[in-house]
Amino acid sequence: AQSVSQHNHHVILSEAASLELGCNYSYGGTVNLFWYVQYPGQHLQLLLKYFSGDPLVKGIKGFEAEFIKSKFSFNLRKPSVQWSDTAEYFCAVNAGSSASKIIFGSGTRLSIRP
């Protein structure tokens, strides 16, 4: 069965700092990978997704993620964070089938100091 691990439970950064949130998954077959963001009091929004092709994926709001198959990782990065990036970030994976379920990591809370 697939699973997702997010090692950072809570990350605190100052504005303009660089960000990298870790995500590792376990599944032996083809996977689709996602990063979602949940701003305080709001619902989930898709930041970016990887299905195939270029392993470096660019998403909205300056976020990007790199799929490293050999490491089973899909870390999220942003070169310079803003206070408005304060949110909960969820990595998710599904087994590559259009009908297969999507499994979420435990989430990483990002707090940005102004």
Place this chain on the structure above:
Amino acid sequence: GAVVSQHPSRVICKSGTSVKIECRSLDFQATTMFWYRQFPKQSLMLMATSNEGSKATYEQGVEKDKFLINHASLTLSTLTVTSAHPEDSSFYICSARDQAGRKSGYTFGSGTRLTVV
């Protein structure tokens, strides 16, 4: 883009009553929808996979007689929390994916905050 509408956004009910939550895909068809539960400051836990025209597939530990799922059409799935108790209070979220073959991500509804008093 794909939109999933979830209704109601908030509901308060008395212990012992049942509550129905609707999840609609507004501009696409979804043969499969997913229901999640999110406790405060925790991740989304998949409860069940809703399959159009057939029985839902429940995750281990989820009571199918308590959380009734009906997926009667390609655009609507409902979750009914039967005989609700305070411990059922949570944030319930549905999601769906366009089955038309486009490589889109899963679209999530805005969630339903259920409070059982």
